[in-house]
Amino acid sequence: MAQVMCPVVIGRDAELAAVDAALTAALAGHGGCVVITGEPGIGKSRLAVETARRAASRGARVVTGRAVPQAETAAYRPLTEALAELLRDQGLPGDPSMEPWLPALAALLPGITSPAPASGEVPPAIRGEALIQLLRRLAPRGLVIVLEDLHWADPDTVALMEYLGDHLEGESLLCVLTLRASQPSAALDVTRRQRGRRGVRHLSLDRLSDADMARMVRACVPDADAGLLRRVQASAEGVPLLVEDLLASPGLPESF
Secondary structure (H helix, E strand, O other), X not given: OOOOOOOXXXXXXXXXXXXXXXXXXXXXXXXXXXXXXXXXXXXXXHHHHHHHHHHHHOOOEEEEEEOOHHHHHXXXXXXXXXXXXXXXXXXXXXXXXXXXXXXXXXXXXOOOOOOOOOOOOOOHXXXXXXXXXXXXXXXXXOEEEEEEOHHHOOHHHHHHHHHHHHOOEOOOEEEEEEEEOOOOOHHHHHHHHOOOXXXXXXXXXXXOOHHHHXXXXXXXXXXXXXXXXXXXXXXXXXXXXXHHHHHXXXXXXXXX
C-alpha cells in the first residue's frame, strides 16, 4: 500500500497554539513539558513532528527517542536514543564543573567514562539534575527532546521525566512526550499526577469532525469527488491515520 501523509496539520489549531506558546517560553528560558495523549492513530506523532519542525525553524536543536514494547525491560531506552543523537556530532562537554555529574549519567550513556564511578543506586533526583546539567551545556541556544510512545517506557525513564517536568524553569529545554491515553502505564499515571503543574501542558487529542476530515482529504487529494469524501468520512470515524490509509488503499487498509 502506498503511503499518504497530509501536507498540513488539520483540526489542531488550539493544540498548535499551545505548542507555539510552549516553544516561545522554552526559548526564553522557561522550559517545560508538552504531553500529548490520545488513542492510536489520532495524530500524536504528527503533532510531535510539527512541534519539532517549528522548533528547528526557530533555531532550537531537536533530538528524538522512542520507547518500544520491549523497552519496559530496557532502562532509559528513549532517553539514551535521544542523547546518542545529540552527542553524535559533538563530545561530552569538557567543563570541569560537569565532572561530578558524569557518574549519574552512566546508566543513560553506557559508554561514558568518569573519574569517579557511581557507587550504589543513584536517586532519580540526582540523575535528573545531572541530565539537566548536561543538556544545558550541550544545547545552550535551546533544545527540544521528543520522546514518543512512553506508554511502553520503563519505570526509570518515567521517574526521570517526572523530575524534568518539575525542574525545567530557568532552562531553554522543552520535552515533548507522546503516549496512549487508553493504555494503562506508569507514564499515564505520572501524566495524571502532573495535571495543573506549572510548565506542564497537557494536550488530549480528539477525533476529527466530518468537516476536518473533508479538509484533510482535499489537502491530500485536491480533486477528490463527493464519493471519496463520503467513503472516508464513513469509514475513518475521525481518526487521521485511517483517513490517510483510506486514501492510499483502494479497499480496506490493513490498519483497520
